[in-house]
Amino acid sequence: MDRTNEILKSIGEKCTEQRRLILKAILELAKPVSADEVYEYLSDTNSVGRTTVYRTLELFEQKKLVRRVIFRDGIMRYESTHLGHHHHLICLSCGKVFPIESCTIVSLDESIIDEFDFLVTEHFLELYGYCKNCRKGEKK
Amino acid sequence: MDRTNEILKSIGEKCTEQRRLILKAILELAKPVSADEVYEYLSDTNSVGRTTVYRTLELFEQKKLVRRVIFRDGIMRYESTHLGHHHHLICLSCGKVFPIESCTIVSLDESIIDEFDFLVTEHFLELYGYCKNCRKGEKK
DNA sequence: ATCTAAATGAAACTAAATTTCATTTAGATG
DNA sequence: CATCTAAATGAAATTTAGTTTCATTTAGAT
Ligand SMILES: [Mn+2]
Ligand SMILES: [Mn+2]
Ligand SMILES: [Zn+2]
Ligand SMILES: [Zn+2]
16 A cells, blocks of 8 residues: 555565654655654654654665765765665755766776775765855856 | 974964864874864873864864865864865775875866756765775685 | 963863663564 | 564663853963
8 A cells, every 4th residue: 555665564674653654754855864854854743753763764774765875064864765876966055955866986986996906885976066046146 | 493383373373282283183193083083192192172172173174274074974074185185985894094186076066067057166075995905815 | 571362171061863771562473 | 353572662861073151371462
């Protein structure tokens, strides 16, 4: 029946109301969000405790339903892995986050083993600047 | 006389014993370090308080003597700006950090404005994996 | 040598995240 | 369906990184 139920079953974990709600929130929010943002998002339903949000996001990370994203403020955020590997544009003015789905870094990853004798297994790139909207009316 | 004194004068800030020691530590450690790592490094001299370390690193960042570096653990680290813009290889096994001095991303930065109408002003790339040493003896 | 605005640091505080532990519950079993 | 138990939950306590406050000290100007 419910989409979230399916997903929880597919990872072989117990289906609880809390887990369903947290997963739903992550899917609906559709951007990197902190545990507290998930908690706030669900606060009106009043059915999930903070601790459970933290724990559940950790579980989801292990089960690869979400990935952890760290921006310059150091806060742990999580986003659905529904979108594959990608990078982020983050607006320094309004904070909006835009995904860049193409990744030109993979070839770099591979050259590193030759040049540095270092085996790259993952990489994170974030680009900061100013979005279209926030540049409106500013002298170009 | 002292190298650190020169530098502090050059940024037009008061030369205090604490600032000299913190700057010296940053230069000697020559890698991204947290305020607490600087504090520990100086703990034997017993001449700098934790608060001063935090505040001084912040000052140094404003004055562009150091830059802030955030890895996956979200802890604020600082490194000398002596080395220009570069990226990091971080070993997931031993934690060692290696700089990659060439940056192939700048051209990406420029293409973003056309593709996303987003003006990139800075970017951060970190590559995680396993260094030469930590791969010793492992099946390739 | 004197003076003062700035710097320092101990202690209090904040915010994010983790741990503890008593209570509840999903879902397996009969 | 009723019973049972290991797992999940959440309030509260704790930890950790970082910030703020404020009384005291000090760099360096005069
Ligand atoms: Mn994303
Ligand atoms: Mn570096
Ligand atoms: Zn914006
Ligand atoms: Zn290593």
